[in-house]
Amino acid sequence: MSSASITVAVIKGDGIGPDVTDAATAAIDAAVAALGLGAVTYREIKAGAGVFKETGRDIEPGGDERAGQADAILLGAIGLPSVRQKDGTEITPHLRLREIYQLYAGVRPVRAYPNGPQRLADPRARDIDLIILRESTEGLFYSAAIHGRAEVIGDTEVRETLRITRATTEKLHTFAFNLARKRKARRGKALVTCVDKANVFESMAFFRRIFDEVAEGFPDIETGRNYVDAQALDLIRQPWAFDILVMENMFGDIISDLGGGLVGGMGMASCAEIGDDAGLFQPAHGSAPDIAGQDKANPLAAILSGGLLLDYLAEKLDRPELADAGLLIDDAVYRGFYERLIDPMEFGGTMGTRDVAATVCRLIGEPE
Amino acid sequence: MSSASITVAVIKGDGIGPDVTDAATAAIDAAVAALGLGAVTYREIKAGAGVFKETGRDIEPGGDERAGQADAILLGAIGLPSVRQKDGTEITPHLRLREIYQLYAGVRPVRAYPNGPQRLADPRARDIDLIILRESTEGLFYSAAIHGRAEVIGDTEVRETLRITRATTEKLHTFAFNLARKRKARRGKALVTCVDKANVFESMAFFRRIFDEVAEGFPDIETGRNYVDAQALDLIRQPWAFDILVMENMFGDIISDLGGGLVGGMGMASCAEIGDDAGLFQPAHGSAPDIAGQDKANPLAAILSGGLLLDYLAEKLDRPELADAGLLIDDAVYRGFYERLIDPMEFGGTMGTRDVAATVCRLIGEPE
Ligand SMILES: CC(C)[C@H](C(=O)O)[C@@H](O)C(=O)O
Ligand SMILES: CC(C)[C@H](C(=O)O)[C@@H](O)C(=O)O
Numbered sequence: 029m030s031s032a033s034i035t036v037a038v039i040k041g042d043g044i045g046p047d048v049t050d051a052a053t054a055a056i057d058a059a060v061a062a063l064g065l066g067a068v069t070y071r072e073i074k075a076g077a078g079v080f081k082e083t084g085r086d087i088e089p090g091g092d093e094r095a096g097q098a099d100a101i102l103l104g105a106i107g108l109p110s111v112r113q114k115d116g117t118e119i120t121p122h123l124r125l126r127e128i129y130q131l132y133a134g135v136r137p138v139r140a141y142p143n144g145p146q147r148l149a150d151p152r153a154r155d156i157d158l159i160i161l162r163e164s165t166e167g168l169f170y171s172a173a174i175h176g177r178a179e180v181i182g183d184t185e186v187r188e189t190l191r192i193t194r195a196t197t198e199k200l201h202t203f204a205f206n207l208a209r210k211r212k213a214r215r216g217k218a219l220v221t222c223v224d225k226a227n228v229f230e231s232m233a234f235f236r237r238i239f240d241e242v243a244e245g246f247p248d249i250e251t252g253r254n255y256v257d258a259q260a261l262d263l264i265r266q267p268w269a270f271d272i273l274v275m276e277n278m279f280g281d282i283i284s285d286l287g288g289g290l291v292g293g294m295g296m297a298s299c300a301e302i303g304d305d306a307g308l309f310q311p312a313h314g315s316a317p318d319i320a321g322q323d324k325a326n327p328l329a330a331i332l333s334g335g336l337l338l339d340y341l342a343e344k345l346d347r348p349e350l351a352d353a354g355l356l357i358d359d360a361v362y363r364g365f366y367e368r369l370i371d372p373m374e375f376g377g378t379m380g381t382r383d384v385a386a387t388v389c390r391l392i393g394e395p396e
Numbered sequence: 397m398s399s400a401s402i403t404v405a406v407i408k409g410d411g412i413g414p415d416v417t418d419a420a421t422a423a424i425d426a427a428v429a430a431l432g433l434g435a436v437t438y439r440e441i442k443a444g445a446g447v448f449k450e451t452g453r454d455i456e457p458g459g460d461e462r463a464g465q466a467d468a469i470l471l472g473a474i475g476l477p478s479v480r481q482k483d484g485t486e487i488t489p490h491l492r493l494r495e496i497y498q499l500y501a502g503v504r505p506v507r508a509y510p511n512g513p514q515r516l517a518d519p520r521a522r523d524i525d526l527i528i529l530r531e532s533t534e535g536l537f538y539s540a541a542i543h544g545r546a547e548v549i550g551d552t553e554v555r556e557t558l559r560i561t562r563a564t565t566e567k568l569h570t571f572a573f574n575l576a577r578k579r580k581a582r583r584g585k586a587l588v589t590c591v592d593k594a595n596v597f598e599s600m601a602f603f604r605r606i607f608d609e610v611a612e613g614f615p616d617i618e619t620g621r622n623y624v625d626a627q628a629l630d631l632i633r634q635p636w637a638f639d640i641l642v643m644e645n646m647f648g649d650i651i652s653d654l655g656g657g658l659v660g661g662m663g664m665a666s667c668a669e670i671g672d673d674a675g676l677f678q679p680a681h682g683s684a685p686d687i688a689g690q691d692k693a694n695p696l697a698a699i700l701s702g703g704l705l706l707d708y709l710a711e712k713l714d715r716p717e718l719a720d721a722g723l724l725i726d727d728a729v730y731r732g733f734y735e736r737l738i739d740p741m742e743f744g745g746t747m748g749t750r751d752v753a754a755t756v757c758r759l760i761g762e763p764e
Contacts, residue, residue, distance in 0.1 A: 107595065115598050115601055116594055116598075116601030116602075116604065116605060117594065117595055117596060117597065117598065117601050118595035118596070120595070120596065123596070146517060147516055147517060147518070147632050147633070148515055148516065148517060149514060149515060149516060149517040150515070168536075168558065168597075169596070171558070171597065172596045172597065173596060173597060173598050173601075174596075178597065178598040178599060180598060180602075183562060184561060184562045184563070185559065185560065185561045185562065186559075186560050186598050186599035186602045187557050187558065187559050187560075187599070188557070188558040188597055188598070188599050189555050189556070189557060189558075190536065190539070190555065190556040190557075190558060191553065191554075191555050192553065192554050192555075193552060193553045194551060194552045194553065195552070225646075225649075226484055226485065227475065227485055227486035227488070228485060228486070228488065228491070228537070228540045228541060228542075229485065229536075229539065229540065229541060229546065229556055230483050230484075230485065230541050230546040230548060230554050230556070231546060231554035231555070231556050233483055233484030233485050233541075234484075234548075234554045236484065237484060256649075256650055257649045257650050257652075257653040258653060258682075260628075260650050260651070260653045260654040260657065261653040261654065261656055261657040261661065261662060262657075263657075264515050264632075264654065264657030264658060265515070265657055265661065278593075278646075279650070281593075281624075281625045282624055282625050282628050282647070282650055282651075283628070283650075284625075285625040285626060285628045285629040286628040286629065286632065286654060288629055289628065289629040289630075289631075289632030289633055290632060293629070293633065294629060314626075
């Protein structure tokens with residue numbers, strides 16, 4: 029078992045970012061320690077709306093590069109509604125990181141935990157366990173303000189560009205099917221659904237055509253196709269029927285929040301953004317400045333993102349034992365709900381950020 | 397009371413289109429008859445995927461023009477997944493009608509009926525009563541395949557254009573606030589929420605800026621602002637907190653299906669698409685070819701769209717009594733659920749298309 033040191037770049041960011049990041053690093057440390065895998069070195073990088081307000085730049089000098097030099101990037105939350113660019117958009121250095129490091133695969137798990145929060149009346153909703161795979165470098169976000177690609181025509185009109193490339197789409201769908209194989213090994217079945225708007229847009233028919241091509245290389249995996257509007261409906265009607273949903277960037281942004289809502293709220297929404305050479309891990313929720321530093325935020329999305337980070341490093345560093353450490357985090361959260369030991373304020377419970385984190389860390393240290 | 401004859405262009409379309417359109421015209425006739433408002437003349441226009449398959453054109457010759465000559469257009473459903481353009485997109489003459497007649501205001505009510513289908517566990521979900529106002533001529537749909545504006549770069553990339561104009565956005569937001577005034581008169585309160593992605597896109601910050609400007613002219617109406625991803629979450633968390641949600645075309649497509657899901661399914665999703673000089677009314681659901689002609693489709697979305705049509709004609713023709721006829725349809729559906737007289741197959745009930753329609757027509761004829 030190798031114990032070469034692991035380096036993680038940490039961007040705590042704004043609002044509750046620091047609160048939940050501290051919880052995530054504590055969980056990572058607990059998991060790595062439980063298996064005796066050596067220490068993780070964290071290198072902090074200052075970035076976000078707060079930094080922008082002070083310095084006029086959204087990340088500390090050299091921050092973009094230093095983030096990419098680490099084995100992985102852990103991020104808390106970015107943005108303060110009161111701090112905006114002149115054009116009205118917010119401060120979003122993480123969108124630039126997605127672009128610089130081509131983090132095309134946005135993995136957003138949506139999972140119902142036993143005794144966990146539940147919004148749907150149908151009891152089958154307790155079986156929700158799906159992954160939204162959001163392309164994260166192109167689509168409509170090709171035109172995000174930070175890239176300066178919108179066409180502003182005086183005060184009369186603004187045009188944005190949605191871009192779908194074969195190169196990225198092939199990688200995305202291949203990622204989806206590989207993920208499906210991994211899940212199939214664990215759960216016995218896997219289904220990849222292409223979510224698009226192929227009835228109306230050429231770009232989306234293109235997206236679906238590439239899906240069909242890539243699918244041919246994975247005859248062992250079941251496939252589905254759905255229009256994004258119908259998918260929004262189906263996620264309310266029968267979310268338990270889906271497994272991996274792969275889609276364009278803007279669609280994934282909306283649908284993953286919908287998914288988060290189904291299983292309680294964004295406080296459960298973990299996220300991995302993975303490229304060929306880099307990975308960024310962050311809760312999919314916002315910075316909630318109103319409760320920042322008050323020990324109120326639900327750190328579970330960040331903690332679960334820490335689990336995704338370890339799983340990613342297992343492959344990247346070819347150290348499979350790190351995947352076991354990732355599973356320890358997952359299992360601890362699962363058991364915490366199952367044994368009713370976790371009760372976050374976000375869902376009307378009594379436990380603050382540190383309390384939830386400490387409970388998860390204790391469970392990590394006492395695996396069943 | 398004028399009784400100049402009313403002319404409605406009828407496009408039954410594909411799949412269950414004819415089934416539900418017949419239900420809608422029956423309900424319109426019953427409502428107009430109940431108040432002695434004279435007869436409605438229907439002029440059928442053939443259009444859709446079936447027509448395209450036969451003739452190579454998606455609407456009968458002169459159909460686009462004849463639709464616009466009527467006082468209003470009633471549409472069933474369009475599209476068959478098996479009939480596609482060469483580029484993979486479907487047959488969508490209704491998108492062209494939206495464009496020709498600049499039907500910018502897509503009104504999509506989402507309402508929970510007593511004893512009606514319900515997906516959320518929280519009992520407050522029975523108070524859901526909101527309207528999604530979907531801009532329906534520009535946004536990303538500016539680039540819909542039917543308009544031929546995508547840029548196809550060989551087999552390597554496709555680009556679409558999302559377009560937001562000041563002219564249309566001003567009209568849209570003004571429509572939203574006028575609708576709010578109408579609702580406030582009836583319900584004592586009104587709230588208009590601008591749903592966008594102003595944190596990331598210049599076009600969306602522009603959309604929100606125009607919202608703020610228009611809002612100043614309506615100081616009596618409460619306003620809110622929300623990002624579209626957060627809105628998807630909030631519609632699951634607390635849909636009862638919203639009233640009118642105004643947004644870009646593609647966002648509205650997704651969010652209105654989500655809304656439809658909350659109150660059961662698309663079989664309840666009525667829709668009005670309104671421009672300065674024309675209005676098109678259609679259920680927001682698809683053509684469900686698998687159950688076409690089998691008396692299984694839920695006609696309530698089409699019937700409720702008929703109510704919206706009468707409400708529209710009241711203003712357009714300056715015949716307020718037509719709004720009362722529209723209310724008769726609304727009330728009949730409400731009472732049908734309240735008294736448990738309506739039980740559509742869509743929600744596991746026993747009543748087919750004709751049975752539901754006949755029940756609604758009977759209730760229209762026996763107002764309380
Ligand atoms: C904050 C925002 C820029 C971001 C996005 O739109 O990607 C967020 O909503 C997310 O889902 O990660
Ligand atoms: C069928 C399709 C073209 C249409 C749309 O996307 O507008 C439908 O989904 C709708 O919501 O009216």
